[in-house]
Amino acid sequence: MKKKSDWLIPAGLILLTLVPSLAGAARLAGLAQGGPVTAENARFFGAPVAVSLHILGSFVFGVLGALQFSPGFRTRNPRWHRMAGRPVIVAGAVAALSGLYLTAVFPHLDTDGPTLFSVRMAVGTAMALSIALSIRAIFARRFAEHGAWMMRAYALGMGAGTQVITHLPWIIVTGTLPTGYTRDTAMAAAWLINIVFVEWRLRRSVRRTNSVSYSG
Numbered sequence: 001m002k003k004k005s006d007w008l009i010p011a012g013l014i015l016l017t018l019v020p021s022l023a024g025a026a027r028l029a030g031l032a033q034g035g036p037v038t039a040e041n042a043r044f045f046g047a048p049v050a051v052s053l054h055i056l057g058s059f060v061f062g063v064l065g066a067l068q069f070s071p072g073f074r075t076r077n078p079r080w081h082r083m084a085g086r087p088v089i090v091a092g093a094v095a096a097l098s099g100l101y102l103t104a105v106f107p108h109l110d111t112d113g114p115t116l117f118s119v120r121m122a123v124g125t126a127m128a129l130s131i132a133l134s135i136r137a138i139f140a141r142r143f144a145e146h147g148a149w150m151m152r153a154y155a156l157g158m159g160a161g162t163q164v165i166t167h168l169p170w171i172i173v174t175g176t177l178p179t180g181y182t183r184d185t186a187m188a189a190a191w192l193i194n195i196v197f198v199e200w201r202l203r204r205s206v207r208r209t210n211s212v213s214y215s216g
């Protein structure tokens with residue numbers, strides 16, 4: 001039986017990736033054109049391979065990964081889930097590792113606060129680690145655990161989409177982009193919201209499974 005959540009979940013997740021995907025497409029187009037190089041974008045032209053890998057990896061992880069979270073689609077197409085899962089995992093690892101690389105090599109921007117570097121390092125490491133643990137769980141055939149780690153990795157990756165939402169209140173009220181600690185807070189809040197949401201969903205599904213098995 002097809003349920004509304006079968007398409008609502010991937011559609012919502014793909015919508016979340018929309019703004020970062022468009023920003024990424026614009027950046028790739030600029031890199032492909034070779035310029036103009038300005039003070040604002042010089043860092044991207046200084047690391048074109050890492051930036052391109054980051055954007056393409058994030059895009060594949062965001063869009064193809066979204067389909068993996070449709071419960072009905074996954075159950076009806078287990079072969080597709082396995083086939084598409086491989087590029088999703090590779091793309092997620094590329095997005096996380098290139099994100100860490102960019103964090104390490106890009107100069108500190110005046111608009112960023114003092115905590116963003118550490119937060120990005122922690123998030124990139126946690127995302128890469130979640131993907132590694134999800135792979136380990138597949139090899140051990142612990143599929144529920146694999147799914148839980150992939151959900152965590154996806155939630156951390158999709159912080160890029162939630163950041164659009166956490167920046168909005170400040171932009172609407174002040175008409176400017178946040179800077180300093182305000183920007184760091186808007187960035188960190190997005191990752192926190194996503195991971196708290198996923199942990200809540202995971203705990204809720206464990207409670208449901210337990211109550212079904214007790215009542216049965």
Ligand code: HEM
Nearest residue numbers: 020023024027058095099100102103106120124157158160
């Ligand atoms: C998987 C989801 C992600 C998406 C969709 C995404 C998307 C993007 C895009 C489109 C850009 C280019 C921005 C521009 O051209 O102005 C970018 C830059 C960047 N990303 Fe990600 N990203 C993701 C994950 C991450 C993670 C997990 C980290 C942290 C380790 C990270 C760190 C960075 C850094 C440091 C930059 C350069 C920012 C700058 O200097 O302006 N990204 N990302």
